[in-house]
Amino acid sequence: METAKDYLESQDIIIIMGDFNAKVGDERVEDVAGPTGKGTVNEGGSRLIEWCQINDFTIIKTWYQNHLRRQWTWKSPRDRSRNKID
Template sequence: MERMKLNILGLAEVRWKGAGSMKLGSKTLIYSKGHTHERGVGILFDVTTAKSLRSGCQISNRVVVAKLIAKQLNLRLIQVYAPTSNSEDVEVEKFYEEIEKAKGYIKSQDTIIVMGDFNAKLGDERVEDVVGPSGIGTINERGSRLIE
């Protein structure tokens, strides 16, 4: 069996207290967590990719940003973990405000990748250049909000 090589891995539900970065063997993890053992997000980098890591910014226990410097572009990663469908609308609004705050750390010429668990269903139809046709099921309210 061939081993899968991952350079960057986004994590949701890290469930650690606090925020920061740490070495895990040859990997580097940046993470953002609250005061209890719930929620939490992180981004794990292999040893080569971690050399390009310039900073990590912990926005909340649902959003973390990483800045990578490369030869031809600057890359910003935003890892998220959205509230579930059981959550109050206020919590969902706060989550999207946190994503906007994360985007405030990004320069206009940076390449942005937003990844994570959005707790949304996007359906199986293409929506302009936002969503491809490989989703499952029928789009739900959270999916519409995400596309928006």
């Protein structure tokens, strides 16, 4: 069975985007997730990490330190808590 990846050249860059509601945490997981995540891993984060391991992908935004005000992607009403959701 052929997949879309079979048609790619070695220099091609693949970008996967979606609303995964995944928190991958702040611990490094092989070459998949870096140390600059936030919080703890949730169920969606575990599935995303596993999928990336199987398909040889990296969650790029977990490898670069952002400015403090850009370290979160979700804010609760009245600014009571913030999360970095992938």
